Ligand code: HEM
């Protein structure tokens with residue numbers, strides 16, 4: 493597959509540009525000259541990369557030809573255990589699983605959590621107010637989603653730090669968290685054991701939380717089996733943590749690049765909502781998700797074969813100048829922002845309302861307090877191409 | 893402008909509500925409620941709602 497006419501030698505498995513933060517130049521090059529790009533893999537079959545907005549959207553809107561069931565990570569592997577998650581499944585199982593939880597994550601349902609979200613944000617801001625310098629990721633960004641998601645799921649407050657540790661170890665490939673070769677397996681085992689105990693408790697004593705809902709849920713008329721339950725907890729914890737924290741950190745970084753936009757927001761707090769949408773576009777916490785072709789298809793003159801892996805680069809779609817004018821510029825009042833930061837179609841993010849509520853509340857409150865966080869040292873990125881993820885960012889806390 | 897919902901497709905995700913909050917609301921029963929014939933000023937929001945619906949449940953008819 494290496495002798496395709498017009499193909500470029502861009503290698504998206506090379507983490508170098510992603511760690512350095514220069515990957516958007518590669519995407520610009522691919523979008524223009526090699527929009528359906530074949531990428532060899534050192535220890536795998538290789539994959540196609542779709543980098544134009546419309547191609548990504550067409551593929552995602554055709555879940556029959558492009559399925560999730562053979563994995564959604566770029567690498568050919570599954571991390572969730574014995575059964576497939578709602579994410580790594582196709583209809584009809586996908587639809588049935590999705591229906592079990594979406595009702596509890598709708599916009600109206602999230603409103604009942606607003607007081608809790610307010611309190612979580614206030615507490616985090618209290619802890620940094622008055623400081624001069626803090627490390628943003630671990631003292632701010634990472635704490636909010638874990639506390640909020642913990643409560644929505646029904647995880648006792650004191651156990652939230654454990655959730656954080658498990659996500660770091662299970663989701664990322666970063667050597668910092670991989671102290672042993674079987675680290676992922678071990679972390680997953682611990683996570684599952686923990687949720688098993690909570691599930692048993694909620695079967696007896698249900699509360700208003702997602703663990704209770706799932707503990708009593710049925711699939712095809714049968715109670716949801718343990719493997720399916722475990723897979724659900726796993727996907728919610730994994731999807732709800734990393735992403736939201738990276739949107740917070742990424743937003744702080746982006747405003748530093750575009751200080752005039754921050755001034756615009758400071759002058760008019762009602763712009764927070766479109767500003768967060770713009771950050772979902774500009775930051776794109778989930779850079780890409782993978783599908784597998786179930787038939788031979790042709791896109792932009794390239795022949796994709798049945799069984800090929802096809803990677804949808806949301807990050808590149810979100811910077812496609814065919815759709816977004818000045819795509820590399822942050823404009824918090826961008827009209828018609830149809831970004832794919834939450835994906836699109838039948839697998840579109842189930843937690844989008846919760847994530848928006850958390851991040852909007854955070855920025856509302858930090859602005860109300862006349863505070864801000866300015867990067868004061870280099871950002872450290874997680875070593876992965878699939879997520880726009882930050883490990884550490886030193887910031888100076890400004891108080892106006 | 894008239895909005896039609898395919899109830900077999902709508903899964904109550906409320907993505908439409910986010911795009912056009914004055915036109916679409918997910919009620920306390922979890923079902924979608926909406927204004928079938930919104931004001932022309934809502935057009936661009938409604939169009940975004942149609943594009944955003946994950947299950948393609950919404951159609952916009954011109955009158
Ligand atoms: C800013 C934060 C977030 C971002 C950027 C984000 C992004 C995404 C994206 C791009 C997808 C689509 C994946 C695909 O097409 O393969 C997705 C799916 C998903 N997200 Fe999120 N997400 C965020 C927060 C959350 C939260 C807080 C939760 C949980 C409460 C969550 C739960 C899920 C689940 C369960 C799926 C799979 C849905 C399915 O396959 O049907 N996400 N998310």
Ligand code: SF4
Pocket residue numbers: 897901902903904905906907908909916924944945946947948949950
């Ligand atoms: S976005 Fe679509 S599926 Fe969701 S509530 Fe609106 S119409 Fe129904």
